[in-house]
Amino acid sequence: MSFIGINWFKYSSPQAFHPLAGRMIPWFSAAALALIGIGLYIGFFVAPTDFQQGDAYRIIFVHVPAAWMSMFLYVIMAAWAGLGLGLNARPSFMMAQAIAPTGAMFTFLALFTGAMWGKPTWGAWWVWDARLTSELILLFQYIGIILLRASIDDLRRADRASAVFALVGVVNVPIIYFSVRWWNTLHQGASVSMTASPKMAATMVTAMLIMMLGFWMYSFAVTLARVRCVIAERERHPSWGKNASIQEVAEAR
């Protein structure tokens, strides 16, 4: 498969992907820093105070991007896991493994900043509302996937088991997204959608979307960095670099 003159299959081997990922990380990191900087500036100095929620609404600039990333990353992780199961491809499983901790972190942040927002606006840190509960389940799914992988010594079994878990759990993502429509929730509905015009001031939406882009770039950088760690940890066998006997390679496996 050749596209723009590049043999893409070359990068499906961990040995070739490792340096490519290394070259991409600085760009994604720089983009993340710049976008988050601009987003914070617009969010704090350009966007006006909300007439209903006062300045508490500014939590939206981390809450919504974190919540979106928690769902995006889950779907991407499940897609890599599915690709790994379908093609029996190790790099796909490595990508799924590298995404899980970042997804779990954003899920935790979505819940934590949500509590920080809930207290002043609803008067409660937590309510058993459909949106909050399904997002909490997403956190348990991430933790389950990470722990399941860690509990199985055989790498190939660990890859498959956690991939199946990730794929089954993907059903929760539309439940989280549509929960505010399907059930009567205390959590507010979508402020931004593809079909309707945003229910916020333009500068608020701009700051939120820029923060979201920044979080995307951050996620790319950090998961690529982590996949490099995973590759290095897994490929720690003597067949790399120097000539090794079959015996040595088998022992390292």
Place this chain on the structure above:
Amino acid sequence: MQWGSATEFFAMGGYGLYVWTSFGATALCMVGEVLAVWRRHASARAGSRDLS
């Protein structure tokens, strides 16, 4: 810009505690994750010197 002074900015209209805890936790988690990956990378590299 709607902030008259730095004090006003940090007070966030009375919601300072909630707003800054949210942003602080987010910053802490993200910086912490970067440092954790950094350390993991260093130890992974120490384990396999063949990788650049």
